[in-house]
Amino acid sequence: MATLPASLKQIALFLERLPGIGEKTANRLAMYLLRMPEVELQAFGEAVRELKKRTKLCKQCLNLTEDELCSICMDNRKDISTITVVETVLDLLSFETGNIYNGLYHVLHGKIDPLNSVGPDEIYINHLLTRVKGLTSSLKEIILATNPDMEGEATAMYIKKQLERLKEEDGGLKFKITRLAYGLPMGANLEYADYGTLGKAIEGRRDY
Ligand SMILES: [Zn+2]
CATH class of the missing domain: 1.10.8.420 (RecR Domain 1)
Structure with missing residues (x-):
């Protein structure tokens, strides 16, 4: 041959x-x-x-960048009162390309997945908590935009509990916690969602 x-x-x-x-x-x-x-x-x-x-991770949101801070964190037209928590940089790109959201992000680089030995410490949840602690006056909302599958739901639930604990510890933190609406089918992957669906999901987000 x-x-x-x-x-x-x-x-x-x-x-x-x-x-x-x-x-x-x-x-x-x-x-x-x-x-x-x-x-x-x-x-x-x-x-x-x-x-x-x-290529390295943005010091603030963990998006990919060649500098200390990524282009989104450096962009002073962004609404700094909102942080959307996503699993991957590709999810972040879906929101950015669709032009449906103007706030900041936090990239977890994964989701809690016990079957594959990924616990909360293996993804960037602690980084998010540390970041949020310093934002008593500016932060109004955290949108949990992990995928609507089993691991994504478990991750959102875990983060919600941790954020609520932070709020209890520090009365100065006033942000609300929301979750994307279910225009997204269960098991969907944000990376592949069309912008219309993603737009509806973020518009219809609900308290979580
Ligand atoms: Zn950034």
Whole structure:
């Protein structure tokens, strides 16, 4: 059986590890890269090499950024009285691209998932609590926008309890806690929700 030269095969094997890419597609993409003009390929390689080095988490909201604070936290047109808590950066992007929300975010980078050994300490819940503690005068609302599946619900419930405890400890904290409305089907994934549905979900959010 004919096989690809080792250098090409190595690239194909890396590509095959990407989500949604099978062996045939990986081979085809590797071929495509080989035909790319040298200068473009160099730029691509350089971008890949720099990816991890340059990208870090925003100190405030844990969105991805190349600076201390991300572009959203730096944007003074944002409504700083509201924080929406999301599971992933891709969820955050869904809200931003749809232009349906103008507040700040907090990215958990996961959800509580005991079956896969992810507890509250494995995601950025403590970071959220520390952040909220300092916001006695400015914070009016926290929207829990974890996904409407079992783990997302458990995560929202856990965070709600922790936030309520904070409010009990510090009477200066006056924010309300809300949860997205169920225009979203149970088990839905925010990343794939259309903007209309997402817009309705945030408009119809309810006290939680
Ligand atoms: Zn940020």
